[in-house]
Amino acid sequence: MSKIKVLVVDDARFIRERVASMVRNAFPDSSVDAFENGRDAMKSMQARQYDIILCDWEMPQMSGLELLQWTRTRPEYNTVPFLMVTSRGEREYVLKAIQAGVNDYLGKPFTSEQLVQKIVKALGKGGRLSPEQQERAAKLLQEDGGRKEPTAKSMPKPKGLAQLRCSNQTFKCAIKDLNLREVKVVIKNEWVFPVLLDQVVVDIEQLSGDAVARLNGFVLSVQATEARQDSPYVEVRVQFADDDPEKMAHLSKYIASVR
Incomplete structure (x- = not known):
């Protein structure tokens, strides 16, 4: 595959732009479309085919769960990776997403490294990434690996x-x-x-x-x-x-x- 077509859906403009930027940085030959709700995303999905969907949960007009459920009824999207990117990490939400056919879950906030890892994992399974794309993504992850997240040992003990x-x-x-x-x-x-x-x-x-x-x-x-x-x-x-x-x-x- 020479060009990855990515769909980003989130009602927060800053998150949409941030995710799109992370994707383009890791996969320069990718094509990214972004929408603020599930209904607009659904219309775009009917007009063109995407290789992966990165979607928020809570959005106006049509939620991420509703978009996921609709996606799994479409033959052309039945096996397309759907990644839920949301702050809704409670067990009941995760179970609902799994039952609806989600491929993976990424909790907010997240780093570029975490997002790219999820994309590589999802697209790599179906052979949707070329060796060159996998190599570039691996290089990006290696570069980001030097920027470690704060650990419990490095963080001062809270006073309550x-x-x-x-x-x-x-x-x-x-x-x-x-x-x-x-x-x-x-x-x-x-x-x-x-x-x-x-x-x-x-x-x-x-x-x-x-x-x-x-x-x-x-x-x-x-x-x-x-x-x-x-x-x-x-x-x-x-x-x-x-x-x-x-x-x-x-x-x-x-x-x-x-x-």
């Missing part, structure tokens, strides 16, 4: 767990540092972030499972933990705005317990 509640999103996070004035937390990079200066509520979880008094504050800064666009984690600094003596007393006890 928390939930960061913003106006329209809740983030599960690990506490990096904490005092009576502010908290630094780390969240997974899923390409959705707290807004700078946005009002937030921080719920700190005790080891016993009980929650510390909810603390009001605002976002002081949002920053990647690594100097790379696909940094797996993001640090969020929150300034507390509470003067409630009872809340401060609870917080002081918690800080003392984790020092």
Whole structure:
């Protein structure tokens, strides 16, 4: 095969562009089409044939699962590799995708290396990649191999767990540092972030499972933990705005317990 035809489906423009860029970088002779929902992707699939489909789960008009189910009813797409690229990693979602005929699953956030590995694995099985394409992909993976993801040993031990509640999103996070004035937390990079200066509520979880008094504050800064666009984690600094003596007393006890 001289030219790989790839279909990327994701309602987030940044993710679509990022995935398309990763594919073109690993496979320069590839042809990539990208759409923001399953319905538009389905129309394109009826007009042309693709060699692999990289699809998000939650999208407007037609979800990734619905597109997958439709794909498996089409003779021309019955065996075409379908890779679900999503933050939905819960067991029930994985099982639904497997039952519908998904070939593989890639959780967000992901690195270029992880995506290329999945593509090579999927296309290599059916002989859809030429030796030259496999060689280039292998070289790219070798180059990316030097950029290791942070490990548990290299990451500082968190001072607890928390939930960061913003106006329209809740983030599960690990506490990096904490005092009576502010908290630094780390969240997974899923390409959705707290807004700078946005009002937030921080719920700190005790080891016993009980929650510390909810603390009001605002976002002081949002920053990647690594100097790379696909940094797996993001640090969020929150300034507390509470003067409630009872809340401060609870917080002081918690800080003392984790020092």
